[in-house]
Amino acid sequence: MSTAGRGLHGRVLDTLGPEITAGEYPPGSVLRTDELAQRFDVSRSVMREAVRVLESMHLVESRRRVGVTVRPRSEWNVYDPQVIRWRLAGTDRPQQLRSLTVLRSAVEPVAAGLAAKYATAEQCAELTECALGMVANSRGHRLEEYLVHDVAFHRVILDASGNEMFARLGDVVAEVLAGRTHHDVMFDDPDPAAVTLHVQVAEAVRAGDAVRAEELTRQITVGALQELDVLAP
């Protein structure tokens, strides 16, 4: 599911990345390439490649005669899917989940409005299909099946918006939704009101009613925010 450490440097990142994003090395901490290479039992070339990747994510900065210093959280590339995954897997999970949900509340309504304008007939059909799938699995502890359709629904909306940057948030939304189902408290069955809203959004998009699609989606995201407030006050 994850990037899967293809190559040695990837395996190094799989443990070093989460350590850094979890805050195990406070900002300003200094790591030395040689020591890291020894610790992970890899050559310096491999270690350097790993450091370069971390550097490109703005997690660390490498300077001569100083070492590899950890940058403050405020400078991280928090939109990097890899960084997001690392943070979701570690101690930063609650804050990361909140940030992402707020981001969703900003982006998804606008995306839905655009989808109402630009969605193809095929996308409309797919959307309706997803909504029906959600309805069909909204009762009887079918959380896994429900999740699949929920994720697909939001992916279609983001894709249909026609905005490449919105579309790229599909993976992120997928992980937020999956996280809600698997890790966090989830009621036995999804909120019926939310299910209805999804169906209505599909209708609005199909009808080309941008204002309505946007407003309905806003209600969905407001619900997600409230859900979060209940769990983590």
Add this chain to the structure above:
Amino acid sequence: MSTAGRGLHGRVLDTLGPEITAGEYPPGSVLRTDELAQRFDVSRSVMREAVRVLESMHLVESRRRVGVTVRPRSEWNVYDPQVIRWRLAGTDRPQQLRSLTVLRSAVEPVAAGLAAKYATAEQCAELTECALGMVANSRGHRLEEYLVHDVAFHRVILDASGNEMFARLGDVVAEVLAGRTHHDVMFDDPDPAAVTLHVQVAEAVRAGDAVRAEELTRQITVGALQELDVLAP
């Protein structure tokens, strides 16, 4: 201003990155590290580090016995500031500018609403100061001075939202605004209505009126979208 090629691999990226994002190598194209190393006159180690960075941005994929293949645009990490800069500097500029402006139209209103809730007294003061600076430079061809305050204004809003992911869009917004002033057609003086809106947003945030701050900011971003439609239909 840019990342500035610290180190040899950085200098390689400064030319190879823009080439890829400009679409000079169509998706599926295969590059070989040895050839690239020769072309840029660097050692393979350095070239490998550069490839690793491109790989972490999902611009390319490196596979044994095949080479370094360019990935389709739909898989790029389009939120990576470096990728954004490369695209803004190349042939992708119009599309990138549109994507970012649409993203702004989604994020900034919500950010302003949150800022109205969470902004500190200091941030409110800073905001008012920026708005005043915009007014003061809104006439008489003082585009540069105006730009400085405009950028600062939006940065404060995004920071004051309290959402780390919104805050990280400050640099992006800065480059969009700078691009509008420098590269694209810009009227001799900024739109007076936009200036007024900024002042009103500052007031609304200070007053803690989230709904009003959001709505006013939405008007600002709608203006930015219309501006774009005029330039690139």
Add this chain to the structure above:
DNA sequence: GTGACAAATAAGTCTGACTTTTGTAGGCGT
């Protein structure tokens, strides 16, 4: 205290040899 100079240090770079994976081509039998 200030300035210049010297030493120490860690990243940066290059090279060459070796390993591992994997796509492809060729041979074989059915």
Add this chain to the structure above:
DNA sequence: ACGCCTACAAAAGTCAGACTTATTTGTCAC
């Protein structure tokens, strides 16, 4: 003709060692 298996080759991946360069820090003279 078709499928399967093997052998080869190509390219990335890895490693070790020697060398370079920038930057900090400490020292000494003034």
